[in-house]
Each structure stands twice: as structure tokens, then as C-alpha cells.
Amino acid sequence: MKPLRPVDDVSALPTVTFGPRSLMWWGTLGFMTIEGWTTALLVGSYLYLRQNYEAWPPLRTPYPSLLIPSINLLLLLVSVVPSAMVAKAAKRLDEPAVKRWLLVMCAATIPTLVLRWWELWALNTRWDTTAYGSAAWTIVGFHTSLLLLDILDTIGLTLFFFIKKMPVKAFSDATDNSFYWYFTVGVWIPVYLIVYVGPRIF
Amino acid sequence: MTTLPVNEKLPADVTLSPDELLREAMALDTTWRDKPGVWGWLSAVDHKTTAKRYIITAFLMFIAGGIEAALMRLQLARPENNLIGPDRYNQLFTTHGTTMMFLFAVPIMTAMGLYFVPLMIGARSIAFPRLNAFGFWNYFVGVVFLYVSLFANTGPDTGWFAYVPLSGPAYSPGHRVDVWAQVVTFTEIAALCGAVNIIATVFKMRAPGMSLNRIPLFVWAQLVVAFMIVFAMPAVATGSTLMLATDRAVNMHWFNPAEGGDALLWQHIFWFFGHPEVYIIFLPAVGMVTPIIETFCRRQVFGYTAIVMANITTAFFAFGLWVHHMFATPIPELGQSLFTAASMVIAIPTGLQIFCWIATMWAGRPRLTVPMLFVLGFLFTFINGGITGVMLASVAFDKQAHDTFFVVAHLHYVLIGGGLMPLFGAFYYWFPKITGRLLKESWGKLHFWLFLIGTNVTFFPMHVLGLNGMPRRIYTYLAPTGWGPLNLLATAGALTIALSVLIFVVNAAKSWFGGELAKENPWEAAGLEWATASPPPPYNFIHTPLVRSRHPLWEPTVELPVVVGLRSDRREILVTTTFDARPDSRHNSPDGSIWPLYTALSMGLVFIGSIFSPYFVLGGLGVSLVGLLGWAWQSTQPSGVERVALPDGPIVERV
Numbered sequence: 001m002k003p004l005r006p007v008d009d010v011s012a013l014p015t016v017t018f019g020p021r022s023l024m025w026w027g028t029l030g031f032m033t034i035e036g037w038t039t040a041l042l043v044g045s046y047l048y049l050r051q052n053y054e055a056w057p058p059l060r061t062p063y064p065s066l067l068i069p070s071i072n073l074l075l076l077l078v079s080v081v082p083s084a085m086v087a088k089a090a091k092r093l094d095e096p097a098v099k100r101w102l103l104v105m106c107a108a109t110i111p112t113l114v115l116r117w118w119e120l121w122a123l124n125t126r127w128d129t130t131a132y133g134s135a136a137w138t139i140v141g142f143h144t145s146l147l148l149l150d151i152l153d154t155i156g157l158t159l160f161f162f163i164k165k166m167p168v169k170a171f172s173d174a175t176d177n178s179f180y181w182y183f184t185v186g187v188w189i190p191v192y193l194i195v196y197v198g199p200r201i202f
Numbered sequence: 203m204t205t206l207p208v209n210e211k212l213p214a215d216v217t218l219s220p221d222e223l224l225r226e227a228m229a230l231d232t233t234w235r236d237k238p239g240v241w242g243w244l245s246a247v248d249h250k251t252t253a254k255r256y257i258i259t260a261f262l263m264f265i266a267g268g269i270e271a272a273l274m275r276l277q278l279a280r281p282e283n284n285l286i287g288p289d290r291y292n293q294l295f296t297t298h299g300t301t302m303m304f305l306f307a308v309p310i311m312t313a314m315g316l317y318f319v320p321l322m323i324g325a326r327s328i329a330f331p332r333l334n335a336f337g338f339w340n341y342f343v344g345v346v347f348l349y350v351s352l353f354a355n356t357g358p359d360t361g362w363f364a365y366v367p368l369s370g371p372a373y374s375p376g377h378r379v380d381v382w383a384q385v386v387t388f389t390e391i392a393a394l395c396g397a398v399n400i401i402a403t404v405f406k407m408r409a410p411g412m413s414l415n416r417i418p419l420f421v422w423a424q425l426v427v428a429f430m431i432v433f434a435m436p437a438v439a440t441g442s443t444l445m446l447a448t449d450r451a452v453n454m455h456w457f458n459p460a461e462g463g464d465a466l467l468w469q470h471i472f473w474f475f476g477h478p479e480v481y482i483i484f485l486p487a488v489g490m491v492t493p494i495i496e497t498f499c500r501r502q503v504f505g506y507t508a509i510v511m512a513n514i515t516t517a518f519f520a521f522g523l524w525v526h527h528m529f530a531t532p533i534p535e536l537g538q539s540l541f542t543a544a545s546m547v548i549a550i551p552t553g554l555q556i557f558c559w560i561a562t563m564w565a566g567r568p569r570l571t572v573p574m575l576f577v578l579g580f581l582f583t584f585i586n587g588g589i590t591g592v593m594l595a596s597v598a599f600d601k602q603a604h605d606t607f608f609v610v611a612h613l614h615y616v617l618i619g620g621g622l623m624p625l626f627g628a629f630y631y632w633f634p635k636i637t638g639r640l641l642k643e644s645w646g647k648l649h650f651w652l653f654l655i656g657t658n659v660t661f662f663p664m665h666v667l668g669l670n671g672m673p674r675r676i677y678t679y680l681a682p683t684g685w686g687p688l689n690l691l692a693t694a695g696a697l698t699i700a701l702s703v704l705i706f707v708v709n710a711a712k713s714w715f716g717g718e719l720a721k722e723n724p725w726e727a728a729g730l731e732w733a734t735a736s737p738p739p740p741y742n743f744i745h746t747p748l749v750r751s752r753h754p755l756w757e758p759t760v761e762l763p764v765v766v767g768l769r770s771d772r773r774e775i776l777v778t779t780t781f782d783a784r785p786d787s788r789h790n791s792p793d794g795s796i797w798p799l800y801t802a803l804s805m806g807l808v809f810i811g812s813i814f815s816p817y818f819v820l821g822g823l824g825v826s827l828v829g830l831l832g833w834a835w836q837s838t839q840p841s842g843v844e845r846v847a848l849p850d851g852p853i854v855e856r857v
Contacts, residue, residue, distance in 0.1 A: 008766070
């Protein structure tokens with residue numbers, strides 16, 4: 001092997017970074033892409049099945065209800081605020097504010113999961129009645145798994161911040177958790193429009 | 203070349219003394235080595251350890267898939283043979299295809315990337331080593347599940363593509379198709395974990411100076427394939443797990459025409475994954491060909507940029523030709539023309555790469571070592587398969603040849619020529635890197651010739667059989683068809699392939715434990731993977747190399763420039779900028795953990811349990827939650843003083 005000649009010293013570089021400078025952000029982006037793409041494939045399949053029907057929803061199937069899904073959409077949009085506040089506080093390394101806003105974020109996000117139960121029934125059809133029902137339930141069900149995942153992550157993060165001394169990189173993790181929540185909310189908007197509002201249009 | 207992105211700040215005339223290097227190496231070894239013992243073995247996260255497990259398991263799967271193929275060939279060797287009955291035959295061809303595609307080809311190509319990408323880009327590890335281990339254990343659960351099922355006479359039996367309605371609840375009661383759907387799920391998770399890892403590693407962990415235009419071509423191929431996996435694998439996961447499995451388990455109607463479902467939807471979803479899958483296998487192989495040609499022709503590859511662009515173009519087109527698998531279905535004529543055109547156009551970037559390699563060899567001085575022989579075998583075999591591919595892109599021809607042995611011949615020429623031959627070449631080329639020992643050349647040459655002859659004797663007659671009307675997936679045929687002699691010839695070819703693989707296995711086993719010791723850079727190659735010991739230590743490099751060109755070890759300098767300053771008392775890795783690879787931060791890489799294994803097993807409970815009852819899913823999720831909590835708890839252990847780069851602010855030190 002050739003002799004090694006040092007040409008630069010990196011010991012002064014930071015060890016904790018935020019956003020695209022951190023590896024975890026890229027990992028989060030990767031899984032967001034995979035999950036977003038899966039949602040897109042499901043929505044594409046839902047629209048593909050539309051061709052097989054004269055009417056959409058099929059005859060004798062009522063339109064999905066709009067009340068609960070619309071309330072939940074509003075709640076999801078509102079929950080972005082505490083999520084953004086967590087990220088903002090984390091970027092200042094302000095631990096008390098992070099803890100405070102994480103609690104608010106839990107309080108804002110957990111009800112969306114509870115409402116999701118009624119939101120599924122607001123489809124006004126069962127998964128095993130028609131292909132329309134199967135597609136609608138699968139799309140909303142898949143999004144529920146994303147919702148569940150990020151809410152569990154938020155609860156875990158909150159719990160850890162309160163019961164143990166967290167390493168400083170946990171602040172960066174908290175911003176990535178918010179980043180993922182924006183995605184979870186963002187991907188729901190087209191799903192809501194297509195699955196709940198869409199049947200009234202096409 | 204662009205200007206040097208890293209300033210040379212330290213004195214130009216100082217090199218590190220052997221004592222300094224030894225001290226640093228010892229400290230790094232203590233920090234990076236996975237713990238000994240059974241617990242340490244199960245908790246290992248070193249990317250090379252995980253990749254070796256993948257490679258060995260996947261190769262065992264190749265042997266298993268090969269045995270299945272040999273059994274099928276023995277059954278078809280003569281008309282009206284009764285060695286294997288129709289039911290077992292169905293399970294054999296399904297398991298053969300599933301094994302070769304899902305459990306051998308994709309995992310082993312990804313695994314080669316998981317082993318070599320960090321080494322080739324001068325990194326100490328991979329971006330997410332625990333996720334990597336989690337991916338492997340998922341894959342391993344899938345392997346065990348498929349083969350336990352096969353031996354329990356519950357092996358899947360509806361083809362590796364599991365077309366509905368045959369695979370739906372009405373025509374395939376029992377659990378055979380459920381096994382297939384869940385095995386696919388496990389391998390998808392594994393492939394996606396690998397792909398995210400490769401993307402983050404290549405984008406953020408390249409050695410300083412390795413700007414995008416200096417990335418080794420094998421790494422480029424792996425990067426492109428990782429993106430393909432991110433967009434292709436969710437399709438089959440959606441089809442198998444969210445659609446087929448739910449149709450079967452909870453009476454959904456995705457594919458039930460009586461309730462508005464659509465059988466063709468399955469074909470669209472499956473082939474939207476299935477066609478890119480071929481290129482997910484082929485492109486990494488292409489990436490292996492270039493360094494082998496460069497090394498053994500003693501010159502830089504001709505047309506670096508053209509090859510990179512060809513890789514990217516191929517990836518794009520690969521997503522635009524899935525319908526050519528469906529020409530026998532009622533697809534609109536315009537669609538047929540479009541997909542015919544796309545299927546022919548994809549030959550252009552592939553052809554371009556072949557011309558670049560020929561030009562490199564033409565201008566170089568080829569040495570016919572075993573890896574180089576396999577590259578030549580690749581060119582010969584793959585071009586044959588490519589030509590029949592262009593033939594099949596024509597709808598009129600495809601409709602004649604559809605579901606005949608002609609297609610079997612075509613796909614094996616493409617996959618064996620385009621995937622397996624470069625892979626064997628790569629095994630001979632990088633075996634010394636992984637084991638520190640050389641494979642025996644004479645045995646390797648015997649392996650190559652028998653393999654090349656065996657492949658052609660097996661698959662060439664199948665073209666003729668297909669044109670004579672022999673359909674695929676039949677367990678026997680009548681003597682008056684006249685197919686007997688060519689089938690017997692194909693069986694003789696298959697046994698020749700088996701013999702050649704046996705020679706390779708014996709060579710590998712003997713060489714691993716007692717072969718000739720390899721020098722650090724036995725082929726005098728140019729890549730960074732050869733700038734460290736063979737086998738590489740757990741930390742890969744004592745100091746991170748600095749890159750000034752595409753061929754760092756062919757630089758006419760006496761010394762190897764390196765970057766110092768990473769801590770050796772914890773698993774610190776260097777993070778660099780995405781485009782220019784300037785040093786940006788240091789990242790504390792996680793150490794060994796049992797939680798990836800635990801979580802993979804609990805996920806196994808979810809997916810395998812879902813076949814039997816939805817309650818298993820709920821229970822399994824509860825058990826998985828413990829795993830995720832344990833994983834997160836371990837990941838948030840105190841790590842001492844950190845230097846934090848506040849967004850838009852200064853660097854501050856915090857505990």
C-alpha cells in the first residue's frame with residue numbers, strides 16, 4: 001500500500017446536523033418516497049377500476065359521508081402547526097419548548113387516529129361488498145398505517161424526552177419526525193379529494 | 203477534471219508513520235468490531251458481515267433454484283416421463299422462478315452493492331447499518347418460510363407471477379399462494395431497506411473529492427438500481443400484500459370481475475414491477491463488467507459519461523415497457539405500438555454500453571483471466587438474448603411465441619448472460635477482497651467453459667422447441683410431437699451447468715480456507731476498495747482517502763492522500779456534500795444491536811400470521827412495537843459532547 005499523506009483535518013466539523021445535511025433526513029425522505037408512491041399506485045388502481053362501473057360509487061352504494069372526513073382533514077391541517085413548532089424549537093435546542101410542543105403535537109395528532117375509525121365507516125360501504133369498497137378501504141387503510149406509525153413515533157419521542165436524558169441528536173430526530181408528519185398530512189389531501197369528494201364528481 | 207474540492211491544508215511532506223497507523227488501527231478495531239459470541243453474531247451490523255450473509259444465503263438459494271431446474275429438466279428429458287407428477291411440477295417451476303428472481307438474483311446484486319459501495323467510495327460503513335441488518339433478517343425469514351412450505355407440500359404453484367384469477371381464492375384454495383404473497387413481501391422489505399441505504403450512502407458518504415463525475419461506474423449502477431427499486435418494488439408489494447393477500451384473506455374484490463374487480467389490473471401492477479426487475483438484476487451486473495474490463499485491459503473505460511447516461515436512460519425506459527408482457531391480452535392497438543417501440547428503443551442504451559466496452563478492449567491489452575472470460579461470455583450470451591428480446595418486442599411475433607419455450611430460452615439467455623456471467627466474473631475478481639485469498643485460475647477456466655457450453659446447450663434448443671410449438675409450464679409431452687431429442691439435449695446441457703457450478707463451489711470452499719494468499723491489490727486495479735487490507739478491517743479504512751480522479755489508485759503519485767480527524771473512540775463516519783463531496787460533518791454510526799433481528803422476527807409473525815387470522819396481525823404488531831421501542835431506546839443513548847451545527851447559526855458544543 002502507498003504511504004498515507006494527510007491533506008486535511010476534519011476534527012472541527014459538526015457531529016450533529018439538521019435537515020438535508022443529516023443522514024436520517026435522507027432515510028426519512030427515502031421511506032416517504034416509497035410510501036407516497038405506494039399511495040399513488042393504490043389511487044391509480046382505484047381509478048383503473050372506475051372503468052368497470054357505469055356508476056361510481058356502484059349502484060345502491062351511497063356516496064361517502066363528508067362530515068367526519070372533512071373535520072379530520074381540518075384537524076390534520078391544524079396539527080401541522082404544533083409539529084412545525086416542535087421542529088422550530090428543536091432547531092434552537094430548546095428542550096423545554098420541544099417537550100411542551102411535543103405534548104401539544106400528541107394532543108393534536110392522536111384524535112385524528114381516533115376519528116379515522118369513523119372516517120373508514122364514512123366510506124358507507126364495506127371492503128368485501130364491491131371492488132369499489134375494497135379499493136377505498138385499502139387506500140384509507142394504508143394511509144391509516146402511515147398515520148399510526150408517525151403518531152407512535154411522536155408518542156415515543158415525547159415519552160423519551162420526559163423520562164430520559166436525550167442525546168443532542170434527538171433534536172435532529174424531532175425535526176425529522178415533524179418532516180414525516182408534513183408528508184403524512186400532505187399525502188392525505190389528494191386521497192381525501194379522490195376517495196371522499198371524487199365519487200361526487202366522477 | 204474539475205479542481206480539487208478539498209484544500210490541502212496540511213504540510214505536503216508529512217506521511218503517517220507505520221507506528222501511528224498501527225496505533226490508530228488498533229483503536230479503530232476495538233471500536234468497530236462487532237462483539238464476539240452468539241449474541242454478538244446475532245447483533246452484528248457491519249455492512250460487510252450483513253452483505254456476506256446475504257451473498258451466502260442468496261447463493262444457497264441459487265443452488266436450491268438450480269436443483270429445482272435440474273429436476274424439471276430430468277422430468278422433461280423424454281416424452282411421457284413420470285419422474286415428477288403435475289402437482290409437484292407446478293410447485294417446482296413456481297418455486298424455481300420465485301427463488302431465482304426474488305431470493306437469489308435481486309438480493310445477491312443488492313448484496314454486492316451493500317458490500318462494495320462503501321469500500322468503493324471510501325466510507326467506513328453504510329448509512330444505516332441497523333436497517334441493513336433488519337433488511338437481511340427479513341429476507342432470511344422469507345427464505346426459511348418458502349422452503350419450509352415447499353417441504354410441507356404447501357409450495358406455491360401458480361407461477362412466479364401468480365396470475366389471477368388462478369391465484370385468487372376461487373381457484374387456489376389453501377395456503378400455497380399465501381406463501382408466495384408473503385415471501386414476496388419479505389423480499390420487498392429487504393430490497394427497499396437496501397435501496398434506501400445505498401442512496402443515502404452514495405449521496406452523503408463519498409470520500410472527499412469524489413464528485414458525481416468521479417463515482418465508480420459500479421456505484422453509479424447501484425445508485426440507479428436503488429432508485430429503480432424504490433419505484434418498482436412498491437408495485438409488487440401493493441399487488442401481493444395489499445391486493446392479492448387481502449382478496450384471499452378478507453374477501454376483498456380487487457381481482458374479482460363479478461364485483462367490479464379486474465384480473466388485468468394484477469398483470470399491470472405485477473409487470474410494472476416485473477419488467478424493471480430484469481434491469482434491477484442486469485444493471486448491477488453491467489456495473490461489474492466495467493471495472494473488470496478496465497483492470498484486465500489496463501486502460502480507463504471508454505465513454506464514462508455515455509455509460510452513466512445509458513444506465514439512467516435504461517432505468518427510465520424500463521418503467522415504460524411492462525405491457526410487452528401482456529401483448530396476448532386485449533390491449534388497445536395504440537398501446538401495443540407504443541410498447542413495441544419502447545421495447546425496441548431500450549436496446550439503444552444497452553448497445554451503447556456494449557460499444558463502449560468493445561472500444562475499451564480494442565484500445566487496451568486484454569488479459570484473458572477468468573473474470574475477463576466471464577465478461578466475454580456475458581457479451582456473447584447476452585447479445586443473443588437481447589436479439590430475441592427485440593424479436594419478441596414485435597406484437598405479431600410475440601403472439602406466436604407467447605407462452606412457448608422460445609420465451610424461456612430468451613429470458614434465460616438474458617438473465618444468465620446479462621446477470622449470472624458478470625456475477626461469476628465479479629466473484630473471481632473480488633473474492634480476494636472478501637477473503638484475502640485467490641480462487642484457483644485453472645478450476646475457474648474449467649468452470650467458465652463448462653458453464654458457457656452448458657448454458658448454450660441447455661437454452662439454444664429451447665428456441666427451436668418454442669418455434670415448434672412446445673408450451674411453457676407443461677410437466678410432460680407426447681412422443682409424436684418430436685420434442686424429445688431436443689429436450690434430452692437441453693437436459694444434458696443443464697447437467698453440464700450443474701457440474702460447472704459444483705466445480706465453482708468446491709473451488710470457492712477450498713480457496714477460502716486454504717487458497718493462495720492475495721496481495722492487497724492483486725490485479726493492480728484502480729478502485730478505492732483495493733486501497734485497504736484484504737479482507738477489509740471492520741472500519742474499512744484507517745483514514746478516509748481523498749479522491750482526485752476516477753481512478754484513484756492509478757494516480758501517478760507516491761503517496762495516497764487522506765483526510766484525518768475522525769474519532770477512533772466511537773464509530774464516526776464522514777458525511778460529505780451531495781454533489782461535490784466536500785467534508786460537511788461527522789456522524790456517529792450505531793453499533794451492534796439485537797433489535798433488528800427481533801423486529802424482523804416479529805414482522806415475520808405479522809405477515810405469516812396474517813395468512814391464518816387477522817388477529818395475528820394485531821398481536822404481531824404489538825410484539826413489533828416492543829422491538830421498535832427497544833430499537834429507539836438504544837438509538838437514544840447518551841453520546842457525550844457533540845458539536846451541533848444549528849441551522850442558520852454557529853456550531854455549538856452540547857452534551
